Amino acid sequence: MKKIPHTFTIVFALIVLAAVCTWFVPAGEFERQQVQILQADGSVSAREAVQNNSFHFVERQPQTWQIFSSLFNGFVDKADIIIFILMVGGAFWILNNSHAIDVGVMAFLRKVMRLNRYKAIRFLGVENIIMSIIMLMFSLFGAVFGMSEETIAFVVIFVPLAISMGYDSIVGVCLCYVAAHVGFAGAMLNPFTIGIAQGIAELPIFSGIEYRFLCWILLTALSIVFVLLYARRVKRNPQCSPVFKLDSYWRERSQSQMGDTVVYHTPTSAWVVYVLLCLVFVACSFLMPSTSISLGGTSFSIPVFPVLAALFVLLGFLSLRKSVHFFILIILLFTIATLIVGVLGYGWYVMEISALFLAMGICSGLADSQGADNVAKLFLSGCKDILSAALVVGLASGIIFILRDGKVIDTILYGLTRSLAETGEVASVGVMYLFQTLLNLIMPSGSAKAALTMPIMAQFADLIHVSRQTTVLAFQFGDGFTNMITPTSGVLIACLGVAKIPYAVWVKWVWKFIAALILIGFLLILPTLFINFPGF
Numbered sequence: 410m411k412k413i414p415h416t417f418t419i420v421f422a423l424i425v426l427a428a429v430c431t432w433f434v435p436a437g438e439f440e441r442q443q444v445q446i447l448q449a450d451g452s453v454s455a456r457e458a459v460q461n462n463s464f465h466f467v468e469r470q471p472q473t474w475q476i477f478s479s480l481f482n483g484f485v486d487k488a489d490i491i492i493f494i495l496m497v498g499g500a501f502w503i504l505n506n507s508h509a510i511d512v513g514v515m516a517f518l519r520k521v522m523r524l525n526r527y528k529a530i531r532f533l534g535v536e537n538i539i540m541s542i543i544m545l546m547f548s549l550f551g552a553v554f555g556m557s558e559e560t561i562a563f564v565v566i567f568v569p570l571a572i573s574m575g576y577d578s579i580v581g582v583c584l585c586y587v588a589a590h591v592g593f594a595g596a597m598l599n600p601f602t603i604g605i606a607q608g609i610a611e612l613p614i615f616s617g618i619e620y621r622f623l624c625w626i627l628l629t630a631l632s633i634v635f636v637l638l639y640a641r642r643v644k645r646n647p648q649c650s651p652v653f654k655l656d657s658y659w660r661e662r663s664q665s666q667m668g669d670t671v672v673y674h675t676p677t678s679a680w681v682v683y684v685l686l687c688l689v690f691v692a693c694s695f696l697m698p699s700t701s702i703s704l705g706g707t708s709f710s711i712p713v714f715p716v717l718a719a720l721f722v723l724l725g726f727l728s729l730r731k732s733v734h735f736f737i738l739i740i741l742l743f744t745i746a747t748l749i750v751g752v753l754g755y756g757w758y759v760m761e762i763s764a765l766f767l768a769m770g771i772c773s774g775l776a777d778s779q780g781a782d783n784v785a786k787l788f789l790s791g792c793k794d795i796l797s798a799a800l801v802v803g804l805a806s807g808i809i810f811i812l813r814d815g816k817v818i819d820t821i822l823y824g825l826t827r828s829l830a831e832t833g834e835v836a837s838v839g840v841m842y843l844f845q846t847l848l849n850l851i852m853p854s855g856s857a858k859a860a861l862t863m864p865i866m867a868q869f870a871d872l873i874h875v876s877r878q879t880t881v882l883a884f885q886f887g888d889g890f891t892n893m894i895t896p897t898s899g900v901l902i903a904c905l906g907v908a909k910i911p912y913a914v915w916v917k918w919v920w921k922f923i924a925a926l927i928l929i930g931f932l933l934i935l936p937t938l939f940i941n942f943p944g945f
Contacts, residue, residue, distance in 0.1 A: 419912055420804050420896050424479060427808050427851075428472040431815025436469045439819050464823045472815045476807075479814075483806030489759045490899045494561060494799040495792045496763040498907070500770025501565045502791025503784060507777040509737035510569060536574055540640065541633050543567070544588035548629040550749075551592025555599040557892075557900050558759055559748065560586045562766060564907045566741075572659045576640050577650040578908045579918060583636045586904045587893060588629075594889020594926070595628035597621045602855040606884050609859060610867040610877045617878045617944030621885075624933050631929065635922055651914050658909055673732035679776040683725050683736065686772065690718035700754040713750050717743065737773045744769040801906055802899040809897060812851055821848070834938060838875060838883060841866060842931055845887025853898040855888045878945040879937045886930035894923050 440463035472479075484491065504510065521539060524530045530538070547563075550556035568581030596603055597618050607616065643650045650656070693714040700713040721743055728735035748765060751757035757765075770791075774784035812818050845862065852858050863884065870880040892898050894916060905915055937945050 417801060417804060420801060420808070420902075423896055424476055424804075424807050424811055427811040428476050428815070431469075431811065431817055432471045434815075434817040435466055435820055436816035437464055437466045437820035437823060438816060439463050439823070440465075464819065466820075467816060470814060470816050472811050475811060475814060479807035479810040480804060482810045483808075484800075484803035486810070487803050487806045487899050490558060490802050490903065491799045493558065493759040493763040494795055494802065494903050494907070497562045497565070497766050498795030498799075499788035499791035500766040500773075501562070502794060503770040503774040503779070503787045504737060504741065505565075506779070506787050507734060507737050507773055509734040509741070509773070509777075510566065512732075512734040513738045515573070536640075537637050540580075540584060540637060543584045544633050544636065545629060547585050547588035548592030548595075548625070548632070551589035551594075551599070552596040552625050553592075553598050555593060555596065555602065556589045556752075557593060559752070559762060560589045561900065561903045561907060562762070564904050568908050569659060569662075571640075572656060575644050575647070577643050577647070577652050578656050578659060578910055579650065579652055579915075580636065580640045580643065582904055582908050582910065583632075583639075586901075587632060587636070590889065590893050591628050591632040591926070592625065593892070594886055594930070595621070595625040596885065596889075597625055599885075602859065602885055602888055603881065605855075606859040606863050606881045609863040610881055612877055612881065613944075617882075617942065620937065620942040620945065621882070624882075627933070628926070628929065631925075632922075635925075651918055652910055655909060655911070655914070673734065675729050675731075675733050675736070676776075676778045678778045679729055679733040679736055682772050682776040683729060686740070687718070687722050687725070690714065690721050694718045700750060702750075702753045713754065717746060717750075733776055737776055740769055740772055740776070795907060797906055799903070799906070801902045805896050805899060805902050808851065818852065834875060835935065838879060838934060838938065839931060841880065842883040842887050842934060845884050846891055846927060849888050849891045850895045851897060853892055853895055858888055859884065876937060876945045879934060882934055882937060886927075886934065890923055890926045890930060894919055 440460040442460050521535050524535045547556065547560070550559075563585040564582060567584045568578045571577065571581035571584065593599060593602070598604075598615055603615060603621075607613070647653055694712075697714050698712060699710045701708050701710045702713075721739070724739050724742075725736060728739045744765060748757070748762055751761055751765070755761075770788065771784060774787060779787065845858070848858060848862070863880070866880045866884065867877050870877050893901060896902065896912060902912065905912055936942070
């Protein structure tokens with residue numbers, strides 16, 4: 410069998426290819442200016458945007474030795490994501506050492522299998538229902554607040570769950586990462602793509618939500634069906650999985666951990682951690698009695714932390730009466746709940762989220778009677794285990810630096826936008842959508858791409874008598890689908906690294922699904938040319 414190149418090898422080859430392009434593609438630049446953008450909460454912020462008719466050719470900047478310096482720049486540019494991966498990996502290694510997740514997974518599966526006594530549940534398949542609910546939840550997160558980097562932390566949870574249910578690591582990645590990014594692509598309220606793009610296009614923020622909601626339902630349903638069909642095939646014949654041999658890591662780890670005799674106990678240290686966390690939640694309740702949650706263009710205040718405090722006091726006490734394993738799962742559950750509140754209510758990003766997971770890991774280790782030295786050793790072991798996933802994120806970012814420093818990104822953008830003027834209405838929208846899709850392969854940042862392309866695309870839409878809302882939809886779909894296959898996406902590379910799935914294996918498995926999504930996206934754009942949907 411032909412050997413699949415290492416992920417590092419593939420990404421470095423792409424860096425070299427990008428450098429070669431800087432020798433043959435003419436260098437060019439757009440002039441940029443600061444523009445005022447209306448945010449979802451009504452505030453106004455400044456953002457860099459391209460000036461119309463400002464493209465000009467500049468002196469060529471061929472990249473040579475920069476192939477190697479781009480690696481350093483990539484690590485610096487993605488330092489927040491790299492540190493986030495290391496901290497999450499270390500924190501979950503501490504948590505996993507307690508066997509809490511394994512105990513929880515087995516208890517969960519035992520309870521779920523009891524539902525098979527109901528005929529309707531047995532007909533649908535209880536595992537199908539579970540996976541559908543999980544994917545629906547993560548797709549909603551992606552559609553509402555643009556969940557992306559946060560999925561890295563959940564891969565550690567859902568890959569072992571999928572393996573325990575008889576599936577593979579690909580299914581585990583699909584449950585959280587793919588679901589969230591399908592929701593991201595078909596979003597209704599994503600502030601990082603729709604909010605910015607509509608602001609630049611001078612459209613009411615989150616207008617056209619009705620049709621986008623229909624698109625999200627359709628895309629989410631199709632992704633769930635695709636994953637369930639694949640999962641059923643793997644369940645029937647595990648060896649048909651392209652990662653069957655690679656998943657031996659997860660199977661052996663699960664067997665070795667569950668092979669140990671689990672002693673259900675509650676040490677004194679767990680009660681101490683419980684009291685301290687209760688005090689933290691009570692303090693948060695007094696300091697933040699009400700939290701303003703922003704969803705799209707609406708905002709409402711609810712007493713989140715008082716509710717969380719009350720629930721933690723009750724559930725923490727009940728779990729401690731059973732075993733420290735269940736208490737650690739409660740810590741994990743409330744960590745996720747706090748993460749959602751922090752993202753929606755306080756604008757948390759990777760720094761706050763990584764600090765939250767680090768605190769979770771430390772609390773889990775102390776509750777499991779691990780001393781400070783053991784907690785530190787476990788954390789370092791987790792960092793070592795996930796180090797390759799962290800490093801490849803910086804490596805992939807080097808591709809962007811080569812293209813940017815070689816001054817060819819603007820040239821590619823200029824050439825493609827000029828070609829739109831020579832096509833008809835349907836063809837123009839198709840080329841516009843294709844352009845956004847291809848551009849996302851080298852520029853995965855949705856906000857940066859919106860600032861770069863929407864000033865031109867919005868006015869071009871006026872010239873060909875196409876709704877600016879249609880242009881935003883083409884940008885939205887073009888920005889979203891290829892995030893799940895481009896090697897320049899740090900989140901994708903990180904998730905694959907955590908799941909221990911080689912990039913080449915992932916591309917071979919996912920490309921047909923991505924191609925189908927791209928085709929469906931185009932078919933969903935076409936009705937906006939002929940039907941007057943609200944907001945269009």
